[in-house]
Amino acid sequence: MTRNTVSSPPPPASDSIAQALSLAIHEHRLAPGTKLGEGELAEIYGVSRTVIRAALQSLSHTKLVDIRRNKGASVASPSLKEARDVFEARELLEPRTARSAAARATASDIALLERHISDEHAALDASDPGRALYLSGLFHNEIARIADQTTIAGFIETLVARSSLIIALYWRREAALCEKHAHHALVRALADHDATQAEALMRSHLVDLHSALDLRERNARAPSLKAALSQ
Amino acid sequence: MTRNTVSSPPPPASDSIAQALSLAIHEHRLAPGTKLGEGELAEIYGVSRTVIRAALQSLSHTKLVDIRRNKGASVASPSLKEARDVFEARELLEPRTARSAAARATASDIALLERHISDEHAALDASDPGRALYLSGLFHNEIARIADQTTIAGFIETLVARSSLIIALYWRREAALCEKHAHHALVRALADHDATQAEALMRSHLVDLHSALDLRERNARAPSLKAALSQ
DNA sequence: CAATCCTGCATTGTATACAATTATGTGTCC
DNA sequence: GGACACATAATTGTATACAATGCAGGATTG
Structure with missing residues (x-):
């Protein structure tokens, strides 16, 4: 039985707080560079700084x-x-993982993935793009889990989380609804156990995502300014 | 300059302690399952349990x-x-990384790798297989560093560290001097900027290592016994 | 005699207190 | 008026104190 995320009777453990902060970052409620003071967080969550420090170190x-x-x-x-x-x-990691997942996906896996997609669309309709982004990340994590390679799945989880920060910083507005059916097509390939197709779709999906970012060098004249302002 | 592992004037920070413990695990001075009591470690390193806890959480x-x-x-x-x-x-990760490293390796990179190899041999001659194993791990980490993909290099570092534990548990005595010249051949491919060869050598090197482990299922009759004893 | 419960000890989890470092704001000097 | 220096406040790093949990040994009871 999975322990619920935030329970009230026992004061939230450091893991719960780390998860709450992680979610807030995922959903872009906490922007990159935001200061996370220990005392402030301790007061918010009603625990001592000891617990906060553990959570921050974990993150x-x-x-x-x-x-x-x-x-x-x-x-x-x-x-x-x-x-x-x-x-x-x-x-490097995810296309290979999608390939493995295609060989192993069960009907309930597919159902879960489809639920994630519809949740994501619901969040978009509700004008909650942060949550949609988080759910989109869950989708990728879920595929890694299906592949049953725990270690790689763990890596992907951290990569997805960091991608959320990257998107917050480098997303270009021009890039429009990129993945409207990318996830759908991927699920179909998984359901069909079409490993090659799943791998290819995942690869192109990631390339799309990557190219929707503005990762060109900039501010060559004042490289330190942005760094100074971002903290 | 790397901070020395245990310095006296400033009380060792949690990072230093984590590194010292990590080294001890790498070199098989701490066997899998060994209990790491907070009070005991606090006394050994002359710091409070607070610092010890941070180090243990990091590990x-x-x-x-x-x-x-x-x-x-x-x-x-x-x-x-x-x-x-x-x-x-x-x-999955290292062959591709070796390929990237081959394209980028400089003369000083090669020199450093060769030094690692000779250090490793020296450790073996000095009948210090634990240290040899640690240096062998450094070799892999170094290649990842040369490839200049920090994120993947970080993943590989943790994988190498965990491999040390796996070797401690599952190494077969029959498997003899596996990698006597595997590392040498790899360095040569890197020096020649032969990406394809480097990738192939790394892959076969890892397969050799993998097959020198005994990862067959065992104790099917009493699966819980080993788990119980290992703690 | 075996199984179970209870008590005492050891260890971990959390909070608080103190020390060290950094950031801020004010006053002075040029 | 601006820049530097110092004092003060705020924040982080570490240690210690207390609470809670788990473990071990022994007594008790069937």
């Missing part, structure tokens, strides 16, 4: 939060290079 | 240490499935 291990000694924690703000790194990693 | 994120609520921390003891997962991940 820093997944690169969602940036901790600098004596300077505190803030929501991470991936550089251009980091952004490219993350997407290169995704393009 | 638990890389799966080197297993923390169970109210039960404390122990050196992780990967299951057969985890072991297979880790090596599947390595076989």
Whole structure:
């Protein structure tokens, strides 16, 4: 039985708080660079700084939060290079994972994926793009889980989370509804156990996503300004 | 300059302690399943449990240490499935990374890799197989670093570390000097910028390593016994 | 004699207190 | 008026104190 995310009787453990913060970052309620003061968070969640520190350290291990000694924690703000790194990693891992998933997907897996898609569309209709993005990430995580490679699935989970930050920073408005049916087509390939097709679709889906970002070098004249402002 | 592992004037930060423990696990001085009591470690390193807890949590994120609520921390003891997962991940990531590294390796990179190899041989001659294993891991990490994909390099680092635990648990004595010249051949391919060859050599090297492990199912009759004893 | 419950000890989880570092705001000097 | 220096406040890092949980040993009872 999975423990519920935030229960009231026992004060929230550090894991719950980390998850809550992670969700807020996923949904773009916490923007990159936002300062995460320990005392402030301790008051919000009604726990001591000890617990907050554990949660923040946990998030820093997944690169969602940036901790600098004596300077505190803030929501991470991936550089251009980091952004490219993350997407290169995704393009290496996820197509292969989709291939494995196609061989193993069961009917209930497919049903769950379709539910994610419809939830995502519902969130979009409700003008909650943050939540839609989060659900879109869940979709990718779910495929990794289906592939039954726990280690790689864990990697993908952190990559998806970091992608959320990257999208917050580098998304181009011009790039429109990119993945309207990309996920649908992927699910169909998985349902058909068409491994090659699933791999190809995942690859092109990620390439689409990648190209919807503006990862060109900029501010060559004042490279330190942006870094200074972002904190 | 890398900060030394345990310095006296400033009390060792949690990172230093995590690194020291990680090294001890790498070198098989700490066996899988070993209990890591907070008080004991606090006394050893002359710091409070606060710092120890941070170090242990850090190690638990890389799966080197297993923390169970109210039960404390122990050196992780990967299951057969985890072991297979880790090596599947390595076989997916590292060949591609070696390919990238071949395109980028500089003369100083090659020199550093060769130094690692000779250090490794020196450790073997000094009958210090634990250190040799650690240096062998450094070799793999170094290649990932050369490829200049920080994210993937980070993944590989954790995979290499976990491999050390897996080797401690599942190494077959029969499997003899597996990689005597595997690393040498790999370095040569990198020096020649022969990407295809580097990728192939890395792949076969990992397959060799994988097949030198005994990852067959066992104890089908009493599956819980081993788990019970390992803690 | 075996199984069970109870008690005491050891260890971990959390909160608080203190120390160290950084950030801020004010006053002075040029 | 601007820049530097110092004092003060706020925040983080570490240690310690207390609470809660788990473990072990022994007594009790059937």
